[in-house]
Amino acid sequence: MRLLFKFNLIFLVVFVLGVLGAGKVSHDLLQKNAKEEVLNHARLTMEKAVAVRSYTNDQIRPLLETQMKYTFLPQTVPAYSATEVLATLSKSFPDYTYKEATLNPTNPRDRAVDWEADIVNRFRAQAESKEFVGERESGTGRALYVARPLRITNQACLACHSTVEAAPRTLIDKYGPANGFGWQLNEVIGAQVVSVPMAVPLARAEQAFKVFMASLIGIFVAIGIVLNVMLYLLVIRPVTMLSKLANRVSLGEMEAPEFPSHGHDEIGILAQSFTRMRHSLDHALKMLDT
16 A cells, blocks of 8 residues: 555545534534524514513603593503514514513403413413523524513502403403403413524524535645645655665666765655665675675
8 A cells, every 4th residue: 555545545534534523513603603693683672672661661651641541542551562663673574573472461462372372381380480492483484482471560560450340441442351351460471472583594604604614625625735745745756766776776786876865854864874875785795896
């Protein structure tokens, strides 16, 4: 087996192992970063909803208390405001969704579907949980969701949602007496759920992975070519020439030319040693002749 073939065989094994290892690490890292990016977008959207709820409750609701005595204005409800604002945002980003999914909502549009009801029930069963993060299939592909519990912590909320008899007449006129009642203090009645698409970040991660792997393979191939050329010029060619010369001398061709040995590397030292051995052999043969 020739030296160059052995070298390339070892280099190929190292190349394959290196590419597989680097590919696994880089792919996992890029996928993780893409999911973290999606999660950050989801949490930012959630914080926008929380900010709208606080603004509505602290600044809008007090301004409309007088009008509320005559007609119910859903704009005073923090959940309604947050849903409306983020629904407007969804017109520009249709894959981003926000919903205050409730098991027994006053507004029918807030009623939780099956997978949302499962999240609400998890919050009800795990009272200490503050947030759930998960993935699901949506109509546009894989989506990541962030959910936070909606818990009745303000006694004032029960003025509208404890019993039908205690609820404002204007609320009953707006939504009817069938839904949104029977809530209890400290009860989890629903969940804020933000869904963010994963397709675009994951696609970018895959594209970055392909570019990285192509670059890595290109670098390995270039290194392999350079090493092969260097190995041939600095090692294989001079060793082959020295081997042929040694073979001629061993067959008694003492008139064979000297091997040039100007270098001070290992090949040059080997050539110098061979030249001294040849001179010693030539001198010994002359002494035998005499």
